[in-house]
Amino acid sequence: MHLNSPVDKAVFVEIAGSKSILNRLLILNSINKQKICLQPGSECEDVLAMLKALQALGLHYELCKQGKREIPEIRCLYDKSTNTDIVINEAGTVFRFLLTRLALEEGGVFTLRVGEKLYSRPFLPLIHALQGLGAEFEFPEDRTIVIRGKSLNGGRITLPANISSQFVTSILLSASLFKSSLEINFTPKYAPISSLPYIMMTLNLLKEFGVNCELVGGTIICSNNKPVFATEKLTVEPDYSTAPSFWVMGLLLQREIYVPVPHHESLQGDFAFSNILEKLGFEKNYKEQNEQRYLAFTGEFQHGLDISMRDMPDQVMNLVLLALFCKTQTIICDIAILRFKESDRIACLMQELKKIGADIEYLDERLIITPRELQDRPIELSSHNDHRLAMILLLLKQVLPSIIIDNTDCIRKSAPEFLAFFKNYL
Numbered sequence: 001m002h003l004n005s006p007v008d009k010a011v012f013v014e015i016a017g018s019k020s021i022l023n024r025l026l027i028l029n030s031i032n033k034q035k036i037c038l039q040p041g042s043e044c045e046d047v048l049a050m051l052k053a054l055q056a057l058g059l060h061y062e063l064c065k066q067g068k069r070e071i072p073e074i075r076c077l078y079d080k081s082t083n084t085d086i087v088i089n090e091a092g093t094v095f096r097f098l099l100t101r102l103a104l105e106e107g108g109v110f111t112l113r114v115g116e117k118l119y120s121r122p123f124l125p126l127i128h129a130l131q132g133l134g135a136e137f138e139f140p141e142d143r144t145i146v147i148r149g150k151s152l153n154g155g156r157i158t159l160p161a162n163i164s165s166q167f168v169t170s171i172l173l174s175a176s177l178f179k180s181s182l183e184i185n186f187t188p189k190y191a192p193i194s195s196l197p198y199i200m201m202t203l204n205l206l207k208e209f210g211v212n213c214e215l216v217g218g219t220i221i222c223s224n225n226k227p228v229f230a231t232e233k234l235t236v237e238p239d240y241s242t243a244p245s246f247w248v249m250g251l252l253l254q255r256e257i258y259v260p261v262p263h264h265e266s267l268q269g270d271f272a273f274s275n276i277l278e279k280l281g282f283e284k285n286y287k288e289q290n291e292q293r294y295l296a297f298t299g300e301f302q303h304g305l306d307i308s309m310r311d312m313p314d315q316v317m318n319l320v321l322l323a324l325f326c327k328t329q330t331i332i333c334d335i336a337i338l339r340f341k342e343s344d345r346i347a348c349l350m351q352e353l354k355k356i357g358a359d360i361e362y363l364d365e366r367l368i369i370t371p372r373e374l375q376d377r378p379i380e381l382s383s384h385n386d387h388r389l390a391m392i393l394l395l396l397k398q399v400l401p402s403i404i405i406d407n408t409d410c411i412r413k414s415a416p417e418f419l420a421f422f423k424n425y426l
Contacts, residue, residue, distance in 0.1 A: 009255050009256055010255070010256040010258065010287075010296070011250075011255060011256065011257045011258065012258045012287075012289060012294055013246050013257060013258065013259055013260075013417075013421065014040075014070070014071055014238075014260065014417075015040075015071075015238035015239050015242060015243055015246075015259060015260060015417065016040055016041070016042035016043070016044065016071050016238070016239055016242070016415070016416075016417055017038060017039070017040040017041050017042050017074075017236035017237070017238065017239060018042075018236055018237050018238065018239040018240065018241070018267075018268055019042055019044055019046045019047050019093070019241075019414060020093075020198065020201065020239075020241065020268065021201070021205070021236050021237060021267065021268070022038060022041065022042055022047050022050075022074070022236055023046065023047060023050045023093050023094070023097060024097075024169070024173060024201075024202060024205055025038060025205075025234060025236070026038075026047075026050050026051065026054060026059070026074075026076070027050075027054075027097050027101055027173045027174070028173060028205075028209065028227050028229075029059070029076055029229070030054050030057045030059055030101060031101075031174070031176055031177060031226065031227070032226070032227065032228065032229060033058075033078050034076075034228075034229050034232070035076065035077060035078075035232060036075075036076050036229055036232055036233070036234055037073050037074070037075045037076075037232060037233045037234070038073065038074040038075075038076070038234050038236055039073045039074075039233060039234070039235060039236065040071045040072075040073070040236060040238070041063060041071065041072045041073050041074035041236070042071070042074075042239070043063065043071075043072065043416055044412065044413060044414050044415060044416055045412050045413045045414075045416075046091055046093055046094065046413055046414055047074075049088070049089070049091035049094045050091070050093070050094045050097075051074070053086045053088070053091075053094050053098060055083055056083055056084045056086055056102070056108075056110055057101075057102075057105065057108075058078050059076060059077075059078060060076075060077050060078065061074055061075060061076050061077065062074075062075050062077075063075075070417075070420075071417070084108065084109060084110045084111065085110075085111045085113070086098070086110060086111065086112050086113065088112050088113060088114045088115065088118065089113075089114075089115040089118070090115040090117055090118045090342070090413075091118070091413075092118055092121065092166070092342075093166060095112065095114060095118060095123065096123060096126060096164070096166040096167065096169075096170045097166070097169070097170050097173060098112065098170075099123070099126055099127060099130065099137075099145075099147070099170055100126070100130060100170040100171050100173070100174045101170075101173070101174045101177075102147045102149055103130050103135040103136070103137070103147055103149060103150070103152070104135075104149060104150075104151070104152060104174050104177035104178070105149035105177075106149055106150055106151045107149060107150075108147075108149035109146065109147070109148055110146070110147045110149070111144060111145070111146050111147075112144070112145045112146075112147065113143065113144055114143045114144070114145065115143070116143065117342065117385075119142075119143045121340055121341075122163045122164055122340055125159060125160050125163060125167060126159070126164075126167040126170060129157045129158065129159055129167070129171070130152075130171075132157065133152045133153060133154070133155060133157065133178075134150070134152050134153070135147075135150070135152060136148040136150060151177075151179060152177075152178055152179065153178065153179045153180055154175075154178035154179060154180035154181050154182045154224060155180065155182070155183065156182075156183045156184075156185065157171060157182060157183070157184050157185070158184075158185045158186070158187055159171075159184060159185075159186060159187070160186070160187055161186035161187065161188065161191040161192065161193045161194065162191060162192075162193075162194050162336070162337065163194065163337070163340065164194070164195075164337075164340070165193070165194060165195035165196070165198040165199050166198070168184060168199050168202070168220065169198065169199060169202040171184065172184075172199075172202050172203070172206060172213065172220070172222055173202065173206075175206075175211065175213070175222045175223070175224055176211065176224050176225060176226040176227060177224075178224050179224070180224060181221065181222060181223045181224055182220070182221070182222045182224070183219060183220070183221055184219065184220040184222070185218070185219050186218060186219075189218065190218055192310060192334070193218075194310060194313070194337045195269075195310075195311065195313060195337070196269075196310075196311055197268070197269020197270075197272075197311050197312070198269060199215070199220075200215070200269070201267045201268060201269065203215060203220070204267055205267065206222070206227060209227035209228055209229060209230075210225065210226075210227055210228050211223060211225055211226075211227050212225065237262060237266060237267060237268060238259070238260050238261075239268075239414075239415070240266060240268040240270045240271040240273075241268070241270045241314050241315075241414070242414065242415040242417070242418060243259040243270075243271075244270065244273040244274075244277075244315055244318050245318060245391050245392075245395065245415070245418060246259050246418075246421075247259065247273075247274070247277060247295075247296065247297045248318045248321060248322060248392075248395060249395055249398065250296055250297060250298075251277075251282060251297055251298075251299070251301075251322065252321075252325075252395060252398055252399055253398055256285060256296040256298060257296055258285075258287055258289075258294035258295060258296040259294060259295055259296070260292050260293065260294055261274075261286075261293050261294065261295045262293075263293055269311050269312060270312055270314060270315055272311070272312060273312060273315045273318065273319075274295065274297075276305070276312075276315070276319065277297050279305055279307075280301075280302065280303070280304075280305060280322060280326070281299060281300070281301075281302035281303065282297040282298065282299040283297065283298050283299045284296075284297060285297065285298055301322070301325045301326050301327065302326065302327055303326060303327060303328045304323055304326040304327075304328045304329050304330030304331075304369070304371070305319075305323075305330050305331070305332075306330075306331040307319075307330075307331070307332060307333070308332075308333050308334040309332050309333070309334060309335050310334035310335070313335055313337050313338055313341075314388060316332060316335050316338060316345070316367070317345070317349065317388045317389060317391065317392045318392065319332060320332070320349060320353075320360070320369055320392070321392045321395055321396060323369040323371070324353070324358055324369060324371060325371065325399075326371055327371065328371070329368065329369065329370045329371070330368075330369045331366050331367070331368050332366065332367040332368075332369075333365060333366045333367075334365075335367060336365060341386065341388070342384075342385065342386040342387065342388070342413075343384040343385070343386040343389060345386065345388065345389065346362050346367065347362075348382075348384045348386065348389055349389060350362060351382075352381045352382060352389070352393065355379050355381060356374045356375045356376075356379065356381070356396075356400060356403065357372065357373070357374050357375040358372075358374060359371075359372050374399075374400060375400075376399075376400040376401065376402045376403070377402050377403070378402045378403070378404060379402075379403060379404065380403075380404045380405075380406055381393050381396075381403055381404065381405055381406070382405075382406045382407075383405060383406060383407045383408065383410055385407060385410050386410065387410045387411050387412075387413040387414045387415070388414075390405065390407065390408050390410050390411050391411055391415065391418060394408055394411070394418075394422060
């Protein structure tokens with residue numbers, strides 16, 4: 001991370017590469033086995049866990065920092081597999097993506113050891129869909145899954161529309177290993193698909209690398225042709241699931257915190273949070289530095305919103321934090337999926353914010369935040385070991401300095417640079 005002097009009002013932040021894109025590229029390259037360099041990379045726990053897990057397929061890597069840059073490149077090389085006993089712990093993305101990838105590694109036998117909280121979260125619909133195509137999974141003991149890789153035919157798969165987009169992405173990323181093309185349908189039929197932008201990210205990446213895939217009328221058709229990286233060096237977008245927290249920080253502290261943004265349309269659905277900030281009445285401010293475009297937001301807190309966050313569930317926490325300081329009520333709907341994240345984010349968020357006097361309720365599938373004065377007092381708030389909740393509590397502490405947060409280290413799961421910012425510059 002590179003920032004200018006912390007005494008200046010304007011701050012420029014370098015963000016790690018999108019963990020969503022990086023983990024997709026790493027799975028694809030476990031099939032391609034090309035020598036590649038991903039820039040920028042990331043040292044977040046989700047990416048490091050994927051790199052370690054893929055050693056089971058012969059992927060070896062090194063993190064290399066160039067010049068004064070604190071965010072490393074990821075350089076991928078190939079060798080013999082070193083370990084087929086994979087400790088997943090709580091890395092949900094790694095877990096779900098690997099279920100399909102390893103099930104299709106013909107002749108391989110892999111043991112996954114899963115963390116207690118992750119094992120309680122939804123994954124069985126994906127396993128059942130793969131078993132329908134002939135995949136072999138065994139459950140010899142609690143939180144342990146043995147996968148016997150084999151060649152599988154493609155065909156029709158049905159997945160729930162409202163639980164996890166990662167079920168779909170897991171299958172799509174390994175589509176080239178099936179013997180024939182895939183047709184993915186959703187149940188209930190015609191139901192809205194949760195986190196659809198993440199599925200579109202996967203489809204757009206696959207198209208970029210030569211795979212024929214389309215979402216048509218609620219059905220995904222995907223060919224089994226192999227994705228190919230045209231160049232050795234791949235540029236990765238900054239992580240826009242993390243970037244909005246820096247914008248929110250700037251608004252709370254009344255500082256211009258600039259985050260790098262693309263000149264083209266982003267692959268990541270969470271980038272659209274910038275549009276929500278505009279709807280809240282904040283102003284966009286662009287600057288250019290070293291041929292990179294940066295964006296910050298400024299302005300006063302105004303009205304709240306009545307909004308669906310179906311396509312951006314990871315940004316609900318940031319929106320709730322802003323809603324606490326708006327002048328009118330905010331209503332957020334289509335977020336039931338948050339109950340199945342690293343914590344029950346709806347229940348845990350309400351539990352912690354009520355400790356400081358927030359007026360927040362979940363009624364009729366809607367989260368309702370009514371602004372009122374918050375209590376700055378020495379009370380402990382729990383992150384519930386959830387990185388997203390910990391991030392907004394850390395932001396809240398900049399406004400209510402007396403509060404105590406039980407655990408912020410869990411932020412390393414997704415955004416170690418966010419923690420570094422607080423340690424070094426605030």
